[in-house]
Amino acid sequence: MKHFGKARGLLALVAVATLAAACSSSATTAPASQAPAESQAAATQAPAATQAPAATEAPSASAAAKTWKIGYSNGGGVGNGFREEQVCTAKAEALASGQVSELTTIHRNTDAAGQLSDIRDLIAKGVDAIVFNPNDPNALNPALQEANAAGIKTISVDAYVTDPNTYNLYNNQVEYAYLGAKWLFEQLGGKGTVYYSRGLAGHPADSDRDKGFKKALAEYPDIKVVPSADGVFTGWDPATATQNMNDFIASGQYDKINGIWSSGMGKQTVDAIKAANKKFVPIVDADIGGFVAQLLDPTNYPGLQGAAVTNTAAVGGAGVGLALKLLNGEAVQTDPSAPQPNTVLLVPVLVDNLTDQGKATLQSWQSVKGLDPLWPLGLQIQGWTDYTPEQAVACKGPGE
């Protein structure tokens, strides 16, 4: 009986596929969780009150007075420390707040059309709020309108979207560059030549940082910028950053500069200078673990003076915090100077290694156990996050 055999084959097909679905649904392991909660790193600025709910709420989150279901969508940069930290801080905030019964994260590399479908899946799931890192400022609007129609709050983190009902929360990149450039120009006494190392050409964050850098430059007319007035791009690629600096040193131009402004590739730049046996000049960069470690290591990097400006990836956690504020009907202070309405801009902080106090702060950022060296160090955002640095590193959401 040929026909019967075929029917059995089809049955087997259904069975295999169902099995595959069942297999994967039972294995809900979260990545990287080697850090036991140790409270010795209390030097970090987290208010002490946040320790309490973390310890008690976790298993009984549903027992709290009012709990919400939140969806989180990230459409790119899987494996990138900045994006991974966003997702982990979102999980940590959902857990630490004690107000989230379920956090559904869709964290994958996809295009705008793929993220549209992810957001629609979250809408179909019936979450109360969707926090997302947008792949495009305009492309997600159709799904965001559908979410709004379904009464779901939407919060865009790390970059803005143009949907008028969505809240935007991201780092103030103009201020990031201005703060660092001002510190550097002050170090040089307002006079000298500065190497301007940028990020990815055309990226909104890079363009905003350029605005901030130029704003500071306008205030210090005696500062000269090399290798060109518009700097040099690293593409946020470590290899390119190293190559740029090697070329610059080989051409002999390094000996004529007095300072370096860098857009996140400070570690590679410092290493290139060390490898060439050149004297360090003051440098300002982002709060990436590797760079801060160099600032705190006078043995291996003698005479290295520098500052780290926070460019926190905890926007994921802060986005969940903002979602909870909106769901609970709390007032949210927005920034009218932002290009979009309903925008919260996070203000960066600068810390240098010139004073003992600065060193202590850098040290406290660094001392979180199990922290991935690729993650930016600013794990918490005052007023927006409630978790401890250990919870962020543990990367566990409610019920995990």
Next chain:
Amino acid sequence: MSAVTAPAEAVRAGRGGILLSWGRRNAWTLGLLAFLVVMLAFTKMIQPRYGPIPVQGLATSVLPLALAAVAQAVVVIGGGIDLSIGSMMALTSVVAATAMEGQSAEFGVAVVLGVLLLGLVLGAVNGTLVVVTRVPDIVVTLAMAFVWAGFALLVRPAPGGLAVQWLKDLVVGPIGNEWIPRAAVALIVIVGVTWIPLVRSRLGLSIYAIGSNRLAAFRSGVPVGRTRFFDYVLTGLFSALAGLSLTASTGIGTPVPGPYTLMSVAAVVLGGVSLAGGRGGVFGPIVAVVVLQLVRTDMTFLNVNTNLAVVAQGVILIGVVMVGSLIQMRRARS
């Protein structure tokens, strides 16, 4: 594989067995459909509020990949493969979004026609290179994938542009009844006016013929080179339609190709089209795309790590192909 198109089998089945033979020829697609129904029931079970609006979203989500799968199926049936589908989608999508920005609805119609023509041209270039140079199609289309993606970046280095409103409205929401998504209707219309006449035409028969046995087709007088050329032209056309659907659903053009090329190959295999050519149709791959999307949706509903959804898709793919070969082996033995 069960979706055999050899007419001999239909003759053997006799008049009374026409339905049976139709069922046998389309057993793979019918089996996939049954699987889809099971999956929909499972989805409804784990998420009782799964209703018309999520179904509309599902249709909108699958449209670009469904059209990419059709594009891939057309060329695979003819014994070829096209690894430049994703890049052709990116290029046609950015051209459409860029040309439409700030223009009237009427101009949008002209752009759509122009982009479809562009798709035909891209496919013709691919086809010419494959037929004339005799370099293996997998190499030619892989190389052209870089060329078309490069052109897409030249047209628009960053995502942007703006689709005309009517194009966006074409793929979002329902039409008539809330259970009938516009995107599904669009897909049925597109396939209805292109694929169904094609398989009944001389060209369609020739495509199946060169796919199942190129030498035999040549000896029977099928113009092999010309048929292969037109096969790639058709793939270009469907890729342009897929690119337009991307622009329609996002409203913009993205120059960096999405994951559509490899997903289209996966959908074609899962949809019962033999990678050796000559067997299968386009309905199987379309159902396969919906199944793959529903797997992802269910993973979200079950709160499973999304990376596992990709693993599940791969496991389903290899499982299905294994079962397919088992059926074939049993057949050969009996």
